[in-house]
Amino acid sequence: MTHDVWRWQLALSVVLVYVCLCLSVWWWRKKSQSLVMVPPQKAWCVAYASQTGHAQALAEQTAKTLQLAGVAVQCLPLAQLTPSVMQQVERLLLIVSTYGEGDAPDMAQGFVQQTLSQRLDLSQLHYALLALGSRHYEPFCAFGVRLDGWLQQQGATPYFARIDVDNQDSTAIEQWRRQLVHLAGTNDSPDWTENTDFSEWILQERQLLNPHSQGAPIYYLQFSSTHPNAMTWQAGDLVQLSLGEQHTPRDYTVLSLPYQQHIALLVRLHYRATGEQGMASGLLARVPLGSTVALRVRQHPSFHLGVNNTRPLIFIVSGTGLAGALVHLRQQANDNHKTPCWLIFGERQRQYDFLCQQEIEHYQAQGIITRLDTVFSRDGQPLRYVQEVLLAEKKELLAWLQQGAAIYVCGSLQGMGQGVDAALKTIIGDDELAQLQRDGRYQRDVY
Structure with a gap:
């Protein structure tokens, strides 16, 4: 009996040590997150919302210009501007893209849901906003316009009028750079065209x-x-x-x-x-x-694997969007890295439109592709589109997500991109999909 009691005490001690370790890791993560997310009151904050990386690159150039002038600055994704952070920041520079049909970029959906929906007292805040968009899409720079209006409704004061950029227009970007140099109080500025030559x-x-x-x-x-x-x-x-x-x-x-x-x-x-x-x-x-x-x-940072490299991967692609999945499969094969991978590919006819078929089937035989689903809309099969595969394989999809899978979508926004997004919301819910986006486990390159 004494021996049994001793074993139970030992087991309990191990459990307590493990619990304490978990709590300490959680505490340090929360502390580090707060340190990252809340800039000092005297510092400038540069926040970006980017889909393909252009807004992020401009934000980094903006931060570099301020740093060159000796100004304390923090550059961070827009999603990190929670309501509490927004009420502490005094100097804010925003570079945001508009995506799809007037939407915020995927990486900013958390900000839209958690912060942009709130009524806040931002009377302490001064800001400037660079809005990226294309006049080929209406309304032009819709997310930037919406964000600008919301900030002023909350009492924030703009340093100068919003600058709208049509298709990376260099004149508008140069106007932003000149305003920035004036705000920083310097005549010196890094070369914004460096390393961008064709x-x-x-x-x-x-x-x-x-x-x-x-x-x-x-x-x-x-x-x-x-x-x-x-x-x-x-x-x-x-x-x-x-x-x-x-x-x-x-x-x-x-x-x-x-x-x-x-x-x-x-x-x-x-x-x-x-x-x-x-x-x-x-x-x-x-x-x-x-x-x-x-x-x-x-x-294009949002379509890098990054920390998702160790997760199960689900690629949902159609047409030439196959390139966005195939390049990662090539990298996995080159690295001999066999994380579970599910490829869902859609096109018109199997006989004529099964792009890169031999390479895909080779990766399947090698175990680089764990599961392969193909759908061809003109072949008369029950399943015609990639989003229909998701709905038909709901249990399998949920099992993969339960194992920590990350989802990458590449292809046309109209039809395919919107259909996949709607299917995922039907299967796991709006809030759960938004959480996947915030965790970097739902990435899209749709056009």
Whole structure:
């Protein structure tokens, strides 16, 4: 009996030590979060809401300009501006994008739900706002306009009128930089164009991937640099194609990895309502092999795996959005890293539109892809679209999420992106999906 009592006491001691350890870790995390999220009252706070990384890059440049002037500054995602933080900050610079049909970027949904819905006394706050958008979409810069109006309704005072940027317009961005230099009280400013120059790349290969398809042509394109090692990137990043000074560069997901020493893309030929080919896709479809085009890499942090690299992964993609999943699968194969991966891919017809089929099936045989679901909308099968797979496999999806899976969605916003979002809300609920976004476990690259 004495021996049994001793064993029970030992077991209880181990449990108590474990509980204390967990509590200490939780306390330190809460403390560190508070230190990160609440800037000193005298410091400037630079907050960003970015979908593809452009707003974040401008925010980092903004913070660097302030630091060069000797100003204390903290740069952080907009989602970290909780109501309590907003009521403490006195100097705030905001750089925010508008996404989709006037929405906030995914990374800002927590701010929209937790802070923008509140009535707060922000009379202590002075702010400036740079709103990014495109006049191709109405309403223009909708999220920036909404945020600006809300801040003034809460009593905050703008340093100067909101600056709206149409498609990365350099004139508007330069206006922001000049205002910033004035606020910082300095004539010195880092070069905002540093490391953003386009470089020449040679078109080596162009392959039509879907001959006889009912849909528009999809091409595999491969470019080599005129200056080896000119650019580097990581899985999830974008490449921009220059169309001249009078036109906005076009973004494409990079399909290749840096060690391959080339840039590969999947591009669908776009047709306008008039029947004319799109400017960027039309150029890439017809420019002769051996020709040079101007490209530059743009970081896309929200579509990097980051800490999700150790989680089970669910890729939901359609059409050329396959590039956003395939590049990560290539990275996993190159690293010999076999975290569970579920790929859901949709297109029109299996016979003509199963893009990169051999590579996908190879990864499935290797165990890089744990589960593969394909749907083809014109083949007459019961399931036609990727969102219908989610609804049909609800129990499986919930099991993966229970195991900590992260979801990555890549493809068209209209139809596919919206349909997947609606399906996920139906399955797990609006609040749960919002929490996945805040945790970085629901990422989208939809266009």
